[in-house]
Structures are given as structure tokens and as C-alpha cells.
Amino acid sequence: MSTPDPCIQVTELTALFQRVYQQRMQDMPMVNPALCVEAVGFRPWTDRCIGILITPWFMSLIALLPSDEGVSPPATDEKCHYQFPSGDYDFLVCYDEQFGLYHSCSLFSPMFDFPSQELAQQTALAVLDLLWQAPEGAQPAQAPRVEATGKLSRRQLLRGLRSEDKP
Amino acid sequence: MSHTETYYEVMRRQGITRRSFLKFCSLTAAALGLGPEFAGTIAHAMENKPRTPVIWLHGLECTCCSESFIRSAHPLAKDVVLSMLSLDYDDTLMASAGHQAEACLEETIEKYKGNYILAVEGNPPLNEDGMYCIIGGKPFVEQLKHAAEHAKAVISWGSCASWGCVQAAAPNPTQATPVHKVILDKPVIKIPGCPPIAEVMSGVVTYMLTFDRLPALDRQGRPKMFYGQRIHDKCYRRPHFDAGQFVETWDDENARKGYCLYKVGCKGPTTYNACSTVRWNEGVSFPIGSGHGCIGCSEDGFWDKGSFYDRITDMTHYFGDQPSGVKQFGVEANADTVGMAAAGVVGGSIVAHIAASAIHRARKNPDKNEQPAETQGSND
Numbered sequence A: 001m002s003t004p005d006p007c008i009q010v011t012e013l014t015a016l017f018q019r020v021y022q023q024r025m026q027d028m029p030m031v032n033p034a035l036c037v038e039a040v041g042f043r044p045w046t047d048r049c050i051g052i053l054i055t056p057w058f059m060s061l062i063a064l065l066p067s068d069e070g071v072s073p074p075a076t077d078e079k080c081h082y083q084f085p086s087g088d089y090d091f092l093v094c095y096d097e098q099f100g101l102y103h104s105c106s107l108f109s110p111m112f113d114f115p116s117q118e119l120a121q122q123t124a125l126a127v128l129d130l131l132w133q134a135p136e137g138a139q140p141a142q143a144p145r146v147e148a149t150g151k152l153s154r155r156q157l158l159r160g161l162r163s164e165d166k167p
Numbered sequence B: 001m002s003h004t005e006t007y008y009e010v011m012r013r014q015g016i017t018r019r020s021f022l023k024f025c026s027l028t029a030a031a032l033g034l035g036p037e038f039a040g041t042i043a044h045a046m047e048n049k050p051r052t053p054v055i056w057l058h059g060l061e062c063t064c065c066s067e068s069f070i071r072s073a074h075p076l077a078k079d080v081v082l083s084m085l086s087l088d089y090d091d092t093l094m095a096s097a098g099h100q101a102e103a104c105l106e107e108t109i110e111k112y113k114g115n116y117i118l119a120v121e122g123n124p125p126l127n128e129d130g131m132y133c134i135i136g137g138k139p140f141v142e143q144l145k146h147a148a149e150h151a152k153a154v155i156s157w158g159s160c161a162s163w164g165c166v167q168a169a170a171p172n173p174t175q176a177t178p179v180h181k182v183i184l185d186k187p188v189i190k191i192p193g194c195p196p197i198a199e200v201m202s203g204v205v206t207y208m209l210t211f212d213r214l215p216a217l218d219r220q221g222r223p224k225m226f227y228g229q230r231i232h233d234k235c236y237r238r239p240h241f242d243a244g245q246f247v248e249t250w251d252d253e254n255a256r257k258g259y260c261l262y263k264v265g266c267k268g269p270t271t272y273n274a275c276s277t278v279r280w281n282e283g284v285s286f287p288i289g290s291g292h293g294c295i296g297c298s299e300d301g302f303w304d305k306g307s308f309y310d311r312i313t314d315m316t317h318y319f320g321d322q323p324s325g326v327k328q329f330g331v332e333a334n335a336d337t338v339g340m341a342a343a344g345v346v347g348g349s350i351v352a353h354i355a356a357s358a359i360h361r362a363r364k365n366p367d368k369n370e371q372p373a374e375t376q377g378s379n380d
Helices: A006-024 A117-131 A154-165 B007-013 B018-031 B038-048 B064-070 B075-085 B098-111 B140-149 B158-162 B198-211 B238-242 B336-343 B348-362
Strands: A038-045 A048-054 A059-064 A079-084 A087-096 A100-108 A145-148 B054-058 B116-121 B151-157 B188-191
Touching: A006 A038, A006 A048, A006 A059, A038 A059, A038 A117, A048 A117, A059 A087, A059 A117, A079 A100, A087 B238, A100 B238, A100 B348, A117 B348, B007 B018, B007 B038, B018 B038, B018 B198, B038 B198, B054 B098, B054 B140, B064 B158, B064 B198, B098 B140, B116 B140, B116 B158, B116 B198, B140 B151, B151 B158, B151 B198, B158 B188, B188 B198
Parallel strands: B054 B116, B116 B151, B151 B188
Antiparallel strands: A038 A048, A048 A059, A059 A100, A079 A087, A079 A145, A087 A100
């Protein structure tokens, strides 16, 4: 059974946030009117689609999910752990009634650091370059991994410590 | 040969088991964002390094910092850190009182000249020659200067010591003054918050005592490991902000749905602290989790910035053009905000720097690969 490419949702995602901008964010002081809603650099990764969404009030890494992966609202404070070549990231699980689930990791908000859309685009592309690169001096990249939420328990923490502490 | 006790020896003497000690080390490593592998480093340092004495002074304050500290979320951390500090002088916690207490202070200063850490809770009032806060018959500012003279470093606990807090709010009749404006010749580490988070306090102390150096500080002198992000950056209600879903009035339907509290005054977008990640009461919750917006208690001058329930509307500081005399939330808090909007330029190097900072902030435990030995404190 083939799963539809989650990247086909990028247009829908952009339309969703354009609607949010028009309907809910007008006249909000947190909005930078020099910017507009734009999706940058979305590409497939494992079974999801990763890229950056620029809006006049935030810029975030976004993970779009396969359409068959859950449609119900997430639990409060639900997170998803992503392992990219550059390191580990926690994404918040977000939900829109029409769009469904997606994951988001904040980069900038508000967006007043960006006097132009061009600068926001360049920054987004630079962030994505860094996201897919291992940091200097880091261990070789491990296999990509996505883990559903869960805080590290004390027991897990202790187990990690003990296994490494054994002489 | 005289023997100076190590932290570990002090802890064992206090009845803390080795198992508890190792557990504390792993919890602290995690709290510091250093990764579990550094638990062994912390344990080794504490087993071998002689104990660094801490003098804890109290000026104009409400003791909420001490209350937070001694109720450190994990009872173990509280026991270990309190044992570790052994608080040679803390007029709230120590057993001695009166002349005996002041004698303890002098003895500690003399015995450990140049080697002790001075922790200050509260601030000195300078008006009327400091007469608004008298300790042992003398103005607190004198005690502060005297204790700081031979201190290795100074920790400013809480917003009182860091910024002035409520007693420095306009019109500041006692001329309450933050510690770094009185102690000019020592590194001052600010741990703002009203009060600061217990894990942040114990984490910073543990870092300084075990690694014998200052943690990396931001431009305002706050440890980057705990004050590198705003509440807003990691807030669990952030998806609602992004989606334009706001609580409009208290107890409306949106409040019940847990929407973003920005419109009812949340200062999360402009407040640098670890509340949304470390949280309070053993990580259970934080103000936003209880349905109340952040009041920005760890930011400079938060008492003079209008009602806790006024929404943030003035964004002028982002343009480097703030009205004179008005303290803005987050001003100069982040070096990244300096360049782009103010300079208004599109430059490859600026973009690369901002992008690198953003990905660093977004990464989980961004500092875990940094060796503490390479982490040099700065106080610029």
C-alpha cells in the first residue's frame, strides 16, 4: 500500500496560514507587514515532508505527515522527537480541524528582525542547509529517527548513566 | 598535611548515599543540558575537588529566592546542594544568630579569601547612606562590598539582585540598586526571576562549584543554558499563537480550549527564562500551564511596564529605535536582534550567523557536545 507524498500538502498548508493571516492576525502588533506567508525548501524525509514556513508573525520548521497518520487532536503538550543530521529537535504536535496534524519547531517569533521577505527567505534556506548538515566535530550521522513524544524518565536517565559508568 | 573536605565527603557526612549522589549527578547533568555522559564528570569533580564555600547575603528582598531554592523540585537536589554549599553564612538558613553569625561571616571571608562564591539575594538601597537596610548594625551595602572584595565570583539571585525588582520600581524611594551596579570589579552572574526556578539555581551553583568556572553568559550576564530562549519559543500553547487562536477574555470558550494568552497580557514573547521547558514543582507546570499569562518577572523593570494584563503592543525595540527612557522587554537580550532590523541589510554573513543561532536554539540540548572545560564565562 503506497502512502501519498506528504509534500503535496504544502500548498494547502500555505493556504491555511494565509487564511489565518487574513482572518485572525490583521491589526495584531506581533505581525510584521513587510512579510507574507511562504513555504520554503520543503522536501521529503523518511515518510514525511520537512521545510520552513515563513509568516509575518513566525518562522518555524514544519513536518508534514503522511495522510494516514492520525487525524484526531493531539493531547495537550504533545511533542515529537526528530533526529536530523545536525542533531535532535523537539517538534510540537499541532492540529487544525481542516488541515489535520502537523509538527512545528519554532525558529523565530515575532518576525521584526526581518525587514524584507528576501531576507527571511535567505535565512530559511540557510537554516535548512544547517539542518541537513552534521555540526563540525560531531559524530557521524545516525540513521534518521522519529520518536513519538515522551519525556526521558528518571529510570531511563539512570540506566544510561549506569551502563556508561561501569568500569 | 591539612585536609580540606571534598563535596562528596561533605555529602556522605550529611547521610547522603552514594546511590543518591550518583542520581543527583545525572539529574544535574540533564538539567544543565550537558547530556548523561557528563554525569560521570560531575561525580568525579565532586569526589575530588575541595569544597568551595558560599556566602549567601540578603539585602532588600522577600526571601522567595531562598524559598524556591530550598524547595528545589527534587528533594535530592535540595539535600545535596544544601549540603554541598554548607552555607557558611546565610542569615536565613544558618543556625547561628547575632554577633556569632557576623563572626562566622568574617571568619569565612578571612579563611577563604579569593576562593569563595558570594551569592546575593536582594539588593542594597543606596538612599540615605543605605539606612533602609541594616544588617548587624551597618548598612547592607557595606556588608555587600566587604564580602565581595575577596569573592571569586558573585551570583545575583533573583530579579531583586539582578535588576532591582519591586523595591526599585518607580519612584524607587530607597534607591534600591542591583548588585552589578555596586560591585564593579567582579564577575556578576545574574539569575533573574521572581523567584528563579529552583533547578536553575541549583544547576548554576553546581556548575560553578564542580567545574570551577562561570557558565557561558549572554550579553546581560545571564547563563545562556537557562536564559537563551524566550518562554514563547518553547511554550506548549505556541501552536495556538501560530494559528491565531487567542483567549479574548478570561474564562471565555477559548480559555477553556487552552488557546494562547497573548491578548490577555502574556509576556512570554519577550521574556527570557526556562519556565516553559524546565517548569516548576518537579516539572509539573508553569503559569501559562495554569491558565495565566507570563508576567515577565525575569525581565528588567517588569514592574514599570504597565499592567500584567496589558498585551504587548510596543515592538519598537526590534527596530533599535526605542523611545528614550522606556525599558522594553528583551532589549539587548539577544545579540541576534541587533543587526538585521537595525542595519536593514541583506548580507551573507549576517544571514549565516542568524541561521546558525536559530538552529542552535531550536536544537535539543544544544550545548551537550560542549565540554565544560571549554566553556568560558564572560561578563561583557
